[in-house]
Amino acid sequence: MPHRTRPPSRAPAAPAPPAAGERGHGLARVLSKLGHCSRAQGEALVREGRVRLDGRIVRDPEHRTFASTARIEVDGHAVAAAAPIVLMLNKPRGLVTTRDDPDGRETIYRCLEGLELPHVSPVGRLDKASEGLLLLTNDTGLAQRLLDPASHVPKTYHVQIDRPADEALLARIRAGVEDRGERLGVRSARLLRAGARNAWLEIVLDEGRNRHVRRLLAALGTETLRLVRVRIGDLALGDLPKGAVRPLTRAERARLEPSP
Structure with missing residues (x-):
């Protein structure tokens, strides 16, 4: 039989150029942005050699990647952007x-x-x-x-406190406090329900510091018994x-x- 030469293996196609103005991100972050996994999980997948980018295994989670044009596979399965939810x-x-x-x-x-x-x-x-x-x-x-x-999306909380609330306390809440070098202010505060030993307030924030409401009230000598977020913006x-x-x-x- 005549000797038949095998055709040369085809190299992976070169990736398409990114969209104009698109900023590249680390591969692990792109996996997260596509909705495949968390960023931490993406870092682990990449380091384990389970991710191919444009046909090649990449082990650096920070490898610059353009989500609009990248061909990404995890364990041999293509990763596509999930529908927004x-x-x-x-x-x-x-x-x-x-x-x-x-x-x-x-x-x-x-x-x-x-x-x-x-x-x-x-x-x-x-x-x-x-x-x-x-x-x-x-x-x-x-x-x-x-x-x-900068968006100042208001967030509304119903807050039960460990004391009756009068207008003086509400005025102090509206004035805000300094705590640990941070300014803790509110957009509004009003009384919802009053009791003999506690009260429910409605407090609206348009910024969010760590444990914002609890720290503000604690600085005014008031303990938060319950804190329930009831609204974000108009939702x-x-x-x-x-x-x-x-x-x-x-x-x-x-x-x-x-x-x-």
């Missing part, structure tokens, strides 16, 4: 707002078990003792807009049961977008 969760008290907790505490992702979802991340945080409206999304652009201090928690999660409707998502 925004979820509303009524966070119960006692859960931490993270995917994995090094201390083994239960996290908000317990509430998502059994649901067929792309990777979603919380938009901001509620501390372990706080409750109420928490958004989760794979839309990084939306998350960045909501978290940008209200409503009657969603504790621990329940649901996708936002198109109309609800529109309320989160900036006004033209």
Whole structure:
């Protein structure tokens, strides 16, 4: 039989040029932005050699990557951008707002078990003792807009305190305090319900420091007994049961977008 030479193996196609003005990001971050996994999980996948970029294994999580043109595979399966989704969760008290907790505490992702979802991340945080409206999304652009201090998206909290509230206390809350070198102010504060030993206040913030409301009240000699976020911008928690999660409707998502 005549000798037949094998054709040369075809090299991976050169990647297409990135979109005009697109900024490259580390490969692990791009995996996260595409909704495949968290950034930390992406770093592990890359280091383990499980990720191919434009046909080649890349082991550097910070390898500059352009999401619009990159051909990415994980374990041999192509990674494509997941459809954008925004979820509303009524966070119960006692859960931490993270995917994995090094201390083994239960996290908000317990509430998502059994649901067929792309990777979603919380938009901001509620501390372990706080409750109420928490958004989760794979839309990084939306998350960045909501978290940008310049956007001044108001967040409304119902807060139970350990003392009766009079106008003098409300005036001090509205005036704000200095705590640990940070200015803790509010957009508004009003009395919701008064009792003999405690009261419920409505406090609206348009910025968010770590444990903002609790620190402000503590600086005024007032303990926070319960803290429930009930609204973000024009989006209200409503009657969603504790621990329940649901996708936002198109109309609800529109309320989160900036006004033209």
